[in-house]
Amino acid sequence: MKQIIIGILLSLSALSYANEPLIQNPQSRKSFSLNGHWNYIIDMYETGYYNYRMEPHDNTENPGASAFFLNQKPKSKRDRVEYNFDSAPTLLVPGDWNSQKENLLYYEGTIWYKKSFDVENYDRAKRYFLHFGAVNYRADVYLNGKKLGTHKGGFTPFNFEMTHLLKDKNNFVIVKVDNKRAADEVPTLNTDWWNYGGITRDVTVLEVSSTFIEDYSLQLDKENNKLLNGFIRLNGDAKAFSKVNVSIPELKLTKEFTADANGFVKFQIPVKKIDYWSDLNPKLYEVIFSSISDQVIDAIGFRQIKTSGGDILLNGKKIFLKGISIHEENVMRGGRAYSMEDATILLGWAKELGCNYVRLAHYPHNENMVRLADKMGILVWEENPVYWTIQWENLETYSKAEQQLKEVISRDKNRASVIIWSMANETPQSEERLSFLTKLAKTTREMDNTRLISAALEDHGKKENSNIMIVEDKFAHVVDVLSFNQYYGWYGGDIDNIKNIRWEIDINKPVIISEFGAGALQGFHADNLTVWSEEHQELLYQETLPTLAKIPNLAGITPWILTDFRSPRRTLIPYQNGYNRKGLISETGNRKKAFYTLQKFYQQIQK
Ligand code: GCB
Numbered sequence: 018m019k020q021i022i023i024g025i026l027l028s029l030s031a032l033s034y035a036n037e038p039l040i041q042n043p044q045s046r047k048s049f050s051l052n053g054h055w056n057y058i059i060d061m062y063e064t065g066y067y068n069y070r071m072e073p074h075d076n077t078e079n080p081g082a083s084a085f086f087l088n089q090k091p092k093s094k095r096d097r098v099e100y101n102f103d104s105a106p107t108l109l110v111p112g113d114w115n116s117q118k119e120n121l122l123y124y125e126g127t128i129w130y131k132k133s134f135d136v137e138n139y140d141r142a143k144r145y146f147l148h149f150g151a152v153n154y155r156a157d158v159y160l161n162g163k164k165l166g167t168h169k170g171g172f173t174p175f176n177f178e179m180t181h182l183l184k185d186k187n188n189f190v191i192v193k194v195d196n197k198r199a200a201d202e203v204p205t206l207n208t209d210w211w212n213y214g215g216i217t218r219d220v221t222v223l224e225v226s227s228t229f230i231e232d233y234s235l236q237l238d239k240e241n242n243k244l245l246n247g248f249i250r251l252n253g254d255a256k257a258f259s260k261v262n263v264s265i266p267e268l269k270l271t272k273e274f275t276a277d278a279n280g281f282v283k284f285q286i287p288v289k290k291i292d293y294w295s296d297l298n299p300k301l302y303e304v305i306f307s308s309i310s311d312q313v314i315d316a317i318g319f320r321q322i323k324t325s326g327g328d329i330l331l332n333g334k335k336i337f338l339k340g341i342s343i344h345e346e347n348v349m350r351g352g353r354a355y356s357m358e359d360a361t362i363l364l365g366w367a368k369e370l371g372c373n374y375v376r377l378a379h380y381p382h383n384e385n386m387v388r389l390a391d392k393m394g395i396l397v398w399e400e401n402p403v404y405w406t407i408q409w410e411n412l413e414t415y416s417k418a419e420q421q422l423k424e425v426i427s428r429d430k431n432r433a434s435v436i437i438w439s440m441a442n443e444t445p446q447s448e449e450r451l452s453f454l455t456k457l458a459k460t461t462r463e464m465d466n467t468r469l470i471s472a473a474l475e476d477h478g479k480k481e482n483s484n485i486m487i488v489e490d491k492f493a494h495v496v497d498v499l500s501f502n503q504y505y506g507w508y509g510g511d512i513d514n515i516k517n518i519r520w521e522i523d524i525n526k527p528v529i530i531s532e533f534g535a536g537a538l539q540g541f542h543a544d545n546l547t548v549w550s551e552e553h554q555e556l557l558y559q560e561t562l563p564t565l566a567k568i569p570n571l572a573g574i575t576p577w578i579l580t581d582f583r584s585p586r587r588t589l590i591p592y593q594n595g596y597n598r599k600g601l602i603s604e605t606g607n608r609k610k611a612f613y614t615l616q617k618f619y620q621q622i623q624k
Contacts, residue, residue, distance in 0.1 A: 036166070036424075037175075039232065040148065040223060041230070041233055041313070041427075042315050043174075043176075044384075045313055047223070047225070049136075051132050051147075051221065053110065054110075055109075055110050055131060056106070057108045058100055058105050059121075059126075059127075060126070060129055064085075065084060065085025066157070068083070082098060083099060083100070085191065086129075086157075086162060086193070102129075102131040102191075108128075108130070110215075112215060113353045114214050114215040115211065115214065115215075116350070116352025117352070125197050126214075127195045128193075129193050129194075130191065130216060132190050133187065133189045134222070135185065135188070136183065136185050136186075140224070142227065143180075143224050144178065144225050144226070144229070145178070145180050145222060145223065146179065146222070146225065147176060147179050148174065148176040149168070149174060149176070149216065149219075150217075150221075151217050152168065153214055154170070154171040154195065154197075155169045155195040156168045156216075159190070160188065161182050163182050169202070169420075170420060170421040170424065171217070172382070172402060173381055173428070174384075174424060174428055176223070190220075196212055198212060203403060204402040204404045205404070205406065205407045208379070209584050209586050210344055211582070217353045217355060226311050227310070228252065228259065228280075228309070229310065230306055230307075230313050231250050232248075232249075233249045233306045233315075233431075234431055235263065237321055238321075242332070242333075243291070244285055245287075245288055246285055247283070248282060248283045249261045249276065249284075250280060253280070255309070256279070257279070259276045260275055261274050263284070263305070264304070264305045265302050272284070293321075294318025294319055294320040295320060295331055295332055296331070296336070296396055299391065300318060301318045301433075302316070302319070321333065322467070322468060324497050324526065327527050327528070328572060329527045329573070331396075331436075337622060338373065338374035338529065338573025338574070338575075339372050339373050339374060339574075339619045340372055340373075340574060341367050341370055342531070342576065342577050342578045342579065343580075345377070345382045345386075348580045348582070348605070351604075354386075356383075360389045363386070364390060364393055366579060366580075370579075370601070370619065371619030371620055374395065375398070375579075376400070377399050377400060378442065379402055380402035381402075387432045387435055396434055396436050397436065397437075398436070398437040400441075400473075401418060401421060401425070401440055401441060401457070404441070404443070405444065409447060409453045410449050418453075418457060422438070422461065423464065426438065427464075435468065436469060437468060437469045437471050438465070438471070439472050439500070440457045440461070440472040440496075441457075443475050443502060446492075454492050454495070458496070469497040469498050470498070471499070471500045471529065471531075472492060473500050473502050474493060474500060475488075475501055476501050477489055479518075485520075486521070487521050487522075493524055497527075498572070499526045499527070499528050499529070501528075502530075502533070503532070504533060504534070505518055506561065507557060512560060515557070515564050520567075522568070527570055528570045529571075530576075533561050533574075534554075534557070534577035534599040535553060535599060536548075536597070536599050537549055537550060537551045537553060537554035537555075537609055537611070538592045538603075539551065539603035539605070540603075549598070551609045554599075554609060554610065555609075557611070576601075577599050578601070580603070580604065581596045581597060581600035582597050583597075584596065
């Protein structure tokens with residue numbers, strides 16, 4: 018009986034991907050990094066996870082010798098153990114595996130990672146958490162041979178408490194990373210980007226006091242620009258009715274609050290004079306959140322973002338979003354971007370183009386991007402990886418989408434730069450999809466009522482025998498900002514006819530063109546009607562920009578895309594060679610002609 022119960026409990030824990038609450042602002046906590054070289058084992062058949070009857074080893078009380086997470090070593094010369102992390106090669110963490118080893122470029126499957134570590138100044142009175150910036154796609158995490166948990170979703174952070182398993186010396190963390198695509202996952206089987214696998218963002222050990230500040234928020238009220246709304250959530254045995262404190266030294270402001278029985282307190286702080294954050298004035302205040310045994314410091318900007326009819330208002334003033342779409346790739350090095358240096362390159366290029374806004378497509382990018390955007394004064398659209406045709410009727414698929422959205426909102430809710438949450442990209446219309454997306458939008462509004470909601474929708478082509486383009490989508494009535502991708506002159510329609518196109522949009526909301534573009538191989542020159550030439554891409558921009566500018570409620574654009582990026586769908590040799598070529602900058606960092614066309618357009622708007 019006991020065994021049956023344990024079996025049920027174990028299988029329940031293996032099946033549920035319920036995550037522990039995210040710890041806010043891991044960068045500013047007492048911590049040490051586990052970045053660096055990790056030993057890895059490629060495990061195409063998941064031999065280290067399933068026994069030969071295909072039962073997971075971590076579902077049983079006594080996992081077999083081939084359970085890789087045990088990190089076993091032969092005890093004598095007669096002992097046979099058919100894996101060894103210590104003699105295995107290494108991969109760098111953070112980093113995708115595809116761009117680190119030639120034989121892994123096309124690999125989709127399981128790779129096991131191992132890192133050994135000691136804890137300097139290990140303190141029994143403290144609590145320890147293992148934090149991952151992101152792992153694509155599924156991570157099964159073990160410490161010292163015991164499972165900490167499982168996380169799914171390739172672009173959002175997660176953490177597990179490991180206090181109960183941690184020692185001062187000779188710890189080993191093992192992560193089974195699986196990036197196989199599946200129809201019921203988010204994203205689903207097909208995307209137009211590379212499925213980079215691995216531990217793609219930072220791994221950190223956080224040390225916190227036994228009762229600590231798990232989460233907090235502080236934002237300007239949507240209606241009253243002299244009021245800050247916030248909350249603090251404590252975690253730990255002493256959380257009930259505990260005192261907490263918020264202070265903003267520059268504003269000479271300190272407030273004390275008392276948490277409720279659950280260690281939670283919601284509060285409002287009136288402010289007199291405040292320097293508002295904007296693209297032109299990216300002012301960040303040092304904010305100190307403290308409790309009896311913990312303190313977290315953040316840099317937070319305060320701003321309002323709203324819509325009024327067809328306008329987007331930043332701090333009450335109409336703003337035009339001069340944007341560009343970006344994938345999370347460091348094209349020069351190859352592979353997923355993850356570092357502050359990577360963010361500096363990408364956002365630096367966006368600034369050089371004249372942008373005050375970026376669309377981070379099609380999934381949550383690493384936190385450095387939004388932290389830097391906060392400092393540089395670049396407004397940000399963040400997106401959930403609900404891309405193309407996912408399983409709208411599948412409730413589990415919905416919860417995977419919702420979980421990833423909640424994780425990015427939780428991570429970035431204090432970033433002034435983030436102004437739009439995008440629910441999805443180019444999803445096919447149906448009642449099931451409408452209720453799926455509407456539910457996501459409702460959840461988003463419940464979590465964060467200070468930002469705008471959108472989604473990259475699609476146009477519906479031309480009305481018969483006319484040059485009038487239409488957008489009809491029931492979800493357009495749910496969003497705050499009507500955004501859509503349009504490729505007239507590339508995927509359909511004649512490039513010569515772009516100038517005659519007019520848009521008929523009968524919803525009075527701000528409009529963002531979330532994508533348009535054309536592919537061009539940098540360095541390939543021809544007349545401007547020759548596809549793949551820089552001149553052809555330039556022509557498409559020259560024709561499209563003035564046409565879009567005539568859309569009555571146009572509030573912004575994010576052409577597709579800043580740089581060429583890897584995509585398995587782009588097979589044409591010699592032009593594509595595995596890259597989507599719609600970048601304004603090549604994968605070698607060279608600007609194409611259209612870069613300057615867009616730059617000029619943004620300079621003119623500025624004037
Ligand atoms: C789109 C997609 C984007 C693609 C792009 C293209 O509409 O949203 O992910 O990469 O078109 O190049 O076809």
